[in-house]
Amino acid sequence: MLINFIVGLSMMVFCLFLQGMLVLAALRYFVKREHQVHSAFLASMRVTAGMMFILILGNVAQVIAWGSLFYGLGEFNDFSQAVYHSAVNFATLGYGDIVMSPKHELLGPLEALNGALMIGVSTAALSRAFSEVLKDHMPAQR
Numbered sequence: 072m073l074i075n076f077i078v079g080l081s082m083m084v085f086c087l088f089l090q091g092m093l094v095l096a097a098l099r100y101f102v103k104r105e106h107q108v109h110s111a112f113l114a115s116m117r118v119t120a121g122m123m124f125i126l127i128l129g130n131v132a133q134v135i136a137w138g139s140l141f142y143g144l145g146e147f148n149d150f151s152q153a154v155y156h157s158a159v160n161f162a163t164l165g166y167g168d169i170v171m172s173p174k175h176e177l178l179g180p181l182e183a184l185n186g187a188l189m190i191g192v193s194t195a196a197l198s199r200a201f202s203e204v205l206k207d208h209m210p211a212q213r
Contacts, residue, residue: 072177075174075175075177075178075181076177076181078140078178079177079178079181079182080181082136082137082140082178082181082182082185083181083184083185085136086133086136086137086185086189087188087189089129089132089133089136090129090130090133090189090192090193091192092129093125093126093128093129093132094126094129094192094193094196096125097122097125097126097129097196098122098196098199100118100121100122100125101118101119101122101199101200101203104118104121112204115204116204118200118204119197119200119201119204122196122197122200123197126193126196126197127193129189129193130161130186130189130190130193133161133185133186133189134154134157134158134161135154135157137157137160137161137178137182137185138150138153138154138155138156138157138158139153140178141153141156141157141171141175141178144175144178146171146172146175147169152169155169156169156171157182160179160180160182160183160186161182161183161185161186161189162186162190163183163186163187165183
């Protein structure tokens with residue numbers, strides 16, 4: 072159990088690093104196109120959608136990383152099944168249609184915790200972008 076905890080925490084640190092890099096990339100993308108945010112609302116939404124796409128790529132990369140771990144540990148014979156199980160864990164859906172062996176079952180809740188945290192990081196970055204867009208396109212309250 073201790074080994075699974077260490078492996079899971081190591082994967083969480085890797086995912087935090089990956090998500091941090093992509094959040095920085097998304098915010099840089101937003102800042103470089105900030106002049107479009109101050110123009111038409113549709114242009115602002117395109118910039119925000121581009122930022123969202125970058126953040127989604129980060130979350131998908133993390134799902135694949137966890138799926139690769141599960142596959143590498145021999146939990147699944149099929150890589151696509153490992154990634155599917157990973158996606159269910161990461162999104163905290165918990166379908167239960169596929170479960171890991173008792174040997175590695177602790178990794179599922181660790182990935183769910185990681186997913187909740189990393190999706191929250193993505194949400195915070197998008198909230199920042201949306202607030203900038205709305206600030207520029209909503210009439211000032213007096």
